[in-house]
Amino acid sequence: xxxxxxxxxxxxxxxxxxxxxxxxxxxxxxxxxxxxxxxxxxxxxxxxxxxxxxxxxxxxxxxxxxxxxxxxxxxxxxxxxxxxxxxxxxxxxxxxxxxxxxxxxxxxxxxxxxxxxxxxxxxxxxxxxxxxxxxxxxxxxxxxxxxxxxxxxxxxxxxxxxxxxxxxxxxxxxxxxxxxxxxxxxxxxxxxxxxxxxxxxxxxxxxxxxxxxxxxxxxxxxxxxxxxxxxxxxxxxxxxxxxxxxxxxxxxxxxxxxxxxxxxx
Numbered sequence: 132x133x134x135x136x137x138x139x140x141x142x143x144x145x146x147x148x149x150x151x152x153x154x155x156x157x158x159x160x161x162x163x164x165x166x167x168x169x170x171x172x173x174x175x176x177x178x179x180x181x182x183x184x185x186x187x188x189x190x191x192x193x194x195x196x197x198x199x200x201x202x203x204x205x206x207x208x209x210x211x212x213x214x215x216x217x218x219x220x221x222x223x224x225x226x227x228x229x230x231x232x233x234x235x236x237x238x239x240x241x242x243x244x245x246x247x248x249x250x251x252x253x254x255x256x257x258x259x260x261x262x263x264x265x266x267x268x269x270x271x272x273x274x275x276x277x278x279x280x281x282x283x284x285x286x287x288x289x290x291x292x293x294x295x296x297x298x299x300x301x302x303x304x305x306x307x308x309x310x311x312x313x314x315x316x317x318x319x320x321x322x323x324x325x326x327x328x329x330x331x332x333x334x335x336x337x338x339x340x341x342x343x344x345x346x347x348x349x350x351x352x353x354x355x356x357x358x359x360x361x362x363x364x365x366x367x368x369x370x371x372x373x374x375x376x377x378x379x380x381x382x383x384x385x386x387x388x389x390x391x392x393x394x395x396x
Contacts, residue, residue: 140300141263147376148190148261153270155377159384160258166384167247169391176246178394182387183250190257201252208248215241259296268293269371294350298343305342309335 143149148156170176187194198205219237226233259267271289279285313334 140260142192142260143263144191144261146189146191146261148186148257150376151261151380152371152373152377153262153266154273154371154373155380156258156262157267157270157274159380160254162384162388163254164251166388166391167251169388169395170243170247172394172396175391175394176243178387178390179250180246183253186257187253190261192257192260197253197256201256204252205249208245208252211248212241212245215244264293264297265369267296269369273371298346301346302339302343306335306339309338309342 167179170179184194187197216233216237217231219240220232220234222234222236222239224232225235225238262270268289271292272286275283275285275289313331
């Protein structure tokens with residue numbers, strides 16, 4: 132499962148979304164995270180879901196590829212859905228059996244929260260799949276430029292966030308390799324009492340932490356060798372260019388926001 136994890140990975144392409152300026156994509160996703168909370172009824176959530184599917188279609192990322200790569204997140208979403216169903220005791224009683232009671236409000240809130248969680252995960256995944264880490268760094272740095280007046284290390288913060296995103300799939304791949312190596316040596320991580328399974332995780336975590344620190348040290352050494360000294364006085368090889376496509380993307384989001392406000396209960 133871990134080798135299929137797609138969050139943080141970049142897939143080169145030639146779609147409309149791939150060609151957008153990283154600043155517009157970052158603004159789009161940040162604003163989308165906010166407007167998601169405007170939805171409060173079935174119609175608004177349906178509009179959000181259709182809008183997300185439209186973005187996925189335009190990005191030319193296969194829907195089954197997204198779902199397959201986000202299985203761990205979808206499992207968490209299903210768990211959240213069940214929590215709302217079984218622990219929200221409001222509205223009309225729909226089903227009762229022994230100690231299990233399902234209420235109308237619990238079912239509705241479970242579906243709404245699941246849709247909200249799903250569209251957020253899909254949209255942030257589209258951002259990382261269609262934008263290279265270095266482009267995300269450049270876009271974040273430009274967007275955070277006003278904070279330089281507050282003496283914040285904007286360049287370093289943007290670089291740190293970009294490296295963190297890039298290391299997610301790398302660490303997932305490393306975890307998968309270590310798990311397979313441990314299983315080949317007879318370690319069982321999936322069966323037995325919980326206490327035994329917790330003990331079996333320790334031989335997994337130790338080499339993973341060692342590998343992560345080794346990668347961080349190698350990256351720091353490589354940056355020093357190449358003369359990296361922070362953002363002060365640095366010039367750009369890649370110049371960001373805001374195009375009409377970027378304006379169109381932001382206008383579509385504004386239109387979606389207006390639609391959600393209109394359809395709210």
